[in-house]
Amino acid sequence: MAPRSDSDAAAHDAASRSSMGRGFDVLSALAGLTAENAAGASVQQVAHALGRERSQISRTLAALHERGLAVRDDDGGYRLSWSWYADAQELVHRRLRTDGLAVLDALSATTGEACFLGVLAGDATVTIVESIPAGSRMIGSWIGRAYPAFCSDAGRAVLWDADDDEIRAVFADTDFASGGPRAARSVDEFLGRLAESRQRGFAIVDEEAEPELFSVSAPVWDFRGEVVAGLQIVGERAALSARVDELGARCIAAASALSHALGARAASI
Structure with missing residues (x-):
């Protein structure tokens, strides 16, 4: 396998930072949407709060759920985990x-x-x-x-x-x-x-x-x-x-x- 070039590494780092930033934004939006509401927030609610595409938010929430940072309710709503x-x-x-x-x-x-x-x-x-x-x-x-x-x-x-x-x-x-x-x-x-x-x-x-x-x-x-x-x-x-x-x-x-x-x-x- 060919070694990764400096430009490839820089692009990978930038993508990682961008992904982390999107994840933090979604978690912040979840915190705001569920602060005074025991029910979880829907994908559509988070997408609307951030002004982003529903599909992008859905993928990010699924990834956060897999990492234990968000909890998915039976009705499909999301909440922050206590560990988060x-x-x-x-x-x-x-x-x-x-x-x-x-x-x-x-x-x-x-x-x-x-x-x-x-x-x-x-x-x-x-x-x-x-x-x-x-x-x-x-x-x-x-x-x-x-x-x-x-x-x-x-x-x-x-x-x-x-x-x-x-x-x-x-x-x-x-x-x-x-x-x-x-x-x-x-x-x-x-x-x-x-x-x-x-x-x-x-x-x-x-x-x-x-x-x-x-x-x-x-x-x-x-x-x-x-x-x-x-x-x-x-x-x-x-x-x-x-x-x-x-x-x-x-x-x-x-x-x-x-x-x-x-x-x-x-x-x-």
């Missing part, structure tokens, strides 16, 4: 760090400001990725450090999709006396600021964490249509407040790019 959820969530966590760093590096280079990615942990947010430009006056790293969510830079972004009852449960034992000079002093005040942020499309945190500290943040969504992190641009109030519209738009765009990398559908973002 575990694997997919682990993939999301990994890509938050790998793709997240690439997105933050690009955002930091464009804005000249420090950028962070935070997740919710109890009633606090924890930084998992950061990109701080050379010359920044920020000292040390924030990775792994927790900060109260009611006044943190990422607090409103990570709770973007939570309802009022969920948020009240998160802050049930929170002491709102801490925080910066402009921090919310009650869960009701936090909810009011979150509502304003949702209308605006991004959150503004102005001296809520510390005096003279200013940030904008936006939510990052995953393949399930759930918020998994908050993306932030953080800096000195005097410098950032005058650029709030520009930075807010860039923050939204970066969060959207990372959401797409995590399999989020456009309707969720």
